[in-house]
Amino acid sequence: MKTYRIATIPGDGIGKEVIPAGERILEALATSENTFAFECENFDWGGDYYRRHGVMMPTDGLKALLDKDAILFGSAGDPHIPDHVTLWGLRLKICQGLDQYANVRPTRILPGIDAPLKRCAAHDLNWVIVRENTEGEYSGVGGRMHQGHPIEVATDLSLMTRAGVERIHRYAFRLAQSRPRKLLTVITKSNAQRHAMVMWDEIAAEIAKEFPDVKWEKELVDAATARMVNRPASLDTIVATNLHADILSDLAAALAGSMGIAPTGNINPERAYPSMFEPIHGSAFDIMGKGIANPVGTFWSVVMLLEHLGELEAAARVMLAIEHVTADPALHTADLGGNATTAMVTEAVCAQIASTAKQHMTVA
Numbered sequence: 390m391k392t393y394r395i396a397t398i399p400g401d402g403i404g405k406e407v408i409p410a411g412e413r414i415l416e417a418l419a420t421s422e423n424t425f426a427f428e429c430e431n432f433d434w435g436g437d438y439y440r441r442h443g444v445m446m447p448t449d450g451l452k453a454l455l456d457k458d459a460i461l462f463g464s465a466g467d468p469h470i471p472d473h474v475t476l477w478g479l480r481l482k483i484c485q486g487l488d489q490y491a492n493v494r495p496t497r498i499l500p501g502i503d504a505p506l507k508r509c510a511a512h513d514l515n516w517v518i519v520r521e522n523t524e525g526e527y528s529g530v531g532g533r534m535h536q537g538h539p540i541e542v543a544t545d546l547s548l549m550t551r552a553g554v555e556r557i558h559r560y561a562f563r564l565a566q567s568r569p570r571k572l573l574t575v576i577t578k579s580n581a582q583r584h585a586m587v588m589w590d591e592i593a594a595e596i597a598k599e600f601p602d603v604k605w606e607k608e609l610v611d612a613a614t615a616r617m618v619n620r621p622a623s624l625d626t627i628v629a630t631n632l633h634a635d636i637l638s639d640l641a642a643a644l645a646g647s648m649g650i651a652p653t654g655n656i657n658p659e660r661a662y663p664s665m666f667e668p669i670h671g672s673a674f675d676i677m678g679k680g681i682a683n684p685v686g687t688f689w690s691v692v693m694l695l696e697h698l699g700e701l702e703a704a705a706r707v708m709l710a711i712e713h714v715t716a717d718p719a720l721h722t723a724d725l726g727g728n729a730t731t732a733m734v735t736e737a738v739c740a741q742i743a744s745t746a747k748q749h750m751t752v753a
Contacts, residue, residue, distance in 0.1 A: 391425040393698060396457040396663070400435040400479065402672025403682035404463020410684040410735040411461055411691050417739040418695075418703055421746030425700065430457070434479055436467030445478030451486045459694050460665035461687075466672035477529065485523050487662035489655035490553065491560045492520035493693070494638045494669065499685075501716035502646035502725065506621060513622035516641060517568070519561040520634030522655055524553045527631045547630075549585040551592065558596040560658055561628035565603050568626060573605040576613050576629035576637065589630065614640060642669060649683030649724040650715070652690035654697065664697055666690040676723075680730045683722040685711060688738060710741035 395415070399408040415427045432453070434446035445465070447453075454460060465479040466472065483489070496518065498504045498511040506514065528548035535541045558575070565573035575593045579586035590607060597605050608616065610633045616623060617640060629637060642651035648670045655665040668686030676682055688711050695704035714720050714737045721727025722734060 390423075393425060393427050393458045394456060395427050395429045395694075396432060396454050396460045397429050398432045398434055398460060398462045398479075398483075400463040400465050400672065401437075401467045401475065402464055402674045402677045403670070404435070404465075404672060406677070406680070406682050406731055407668060407684045407687040408461060408463040410731055411687040413735050413739055414688055414691050414707060414742070417742045418707060421743055422703060425703075429461075435465065436470050436475060439467070439470055439474070439478070445475060446482065451483065454483070454487065454663055457663045458698060459663055461690065461694060462665050462667035463687075464667070464670070464672040466674075468674050481527065481529075483665060484655050487657060487665070488523065489657050489662070489664055490521065490523045491557060491656040491658055492522035492634065492653060493564070493656055494518045494520065494634075494641065494651065494653045495689075495693070496638070496641040496645050496651065498645050499650060499715045500712045501718060501721070502650070504644060504646040506618065506644055509621050514645060516621075516624055517564060517626050518634055518638045518641060519557065519564060519626065519628040520638065521553065521557040521629070521631050523631075524548055524550060525631035547582075547585055547632075549588060549630075551588070554589055554592045555596060556658075558593050558628060559599070561626060562596055562600040562603055562605070565605070565626035566600055570625045571603050572625040573603055574613070574624055574627045575605060575607050576610050576627060576633050577607050578610050578633070579607075580609060586630075593628075610637070613637060617641065617644060638669065647683065647724045648686070649722065650685040650689065652686050652693055654690070654693040656697070664694075666694040666697070680732060681723045682731050683724050684731050684734055684738075685715065706742060706745055707738075710738045710745065713741050714738050 397408050399405040412429055419426050439445050465475045467475055497515045526547045530548050531545040533543040577586050577590050579590050642648045651669045653667055653669050657664050668690055670686055692704045692708045720729045720734055720737050722729050
């Protein structure tokens, strides 16, 4: 029996509620499959760790993750700690330290979800956004001088390397090639940012020659926001810089019905390091401890984790269980306009996983 080693990092806020729910899904799946198991090791890094130690995670914390097959992450963010401290001290430290340079965010309207685009059929919104995840606008290059004085100055430099841009474009083209429509939209702002973004465009054109079967186009980031709302069916696979994709993917999640259902994977495609999977909803301290956080984003992240491990049949079973549960309005949490609790949704998905296992055994 194959045993997968999973690091769980709940982090802050509702991460401490949805990540244990994600572990329940893994347990239910392993029990029903009986062909693999999960060995989860929990890491208590985050805001509480910061209050005890002055850092969000240990200085050598990355070493503890190197032998893991994957990471399931909750959220980073605490209202009592500056945001740049929580982000750079935990999530970005892991993403950059483990070279998880491809951030992948699938978006579609799940069954039973009342999405805001009323003119849009569910099948019209089926995207994957690929975000460059380790450099660009979040490279961390910059500084401040003369703080508190009238001549104070602050800079943040968007740093793009040819190697970094080539590999994210190649990853995006390859992903687009694997999807039925073979369509890639390259998001840019080269009309105003005339150096790094022009290089971004030029490299996209170079990489495109390696994928003659992929139809590709450029779209300015501001125009892309309108297109996502007005013509969602015209998009399929999207690649963008760290900042641009960060913004567009939140818009995508909202258009699909809720930030609470959206997953993401921080991928190291070469598998030299473990990849990390997480819901994108953030720490949501305003609902922490109320038991109403939507765990679907975590469950969909578990699907991505399983796909990354090569357990495609198991991933499909979990996704079907999620869709079965979202189709029932009685199992919608508050963000979807319902009254269901985190525990109710979790138990329903686990029950559906067990049910499909019994059906599979009966057929066999």
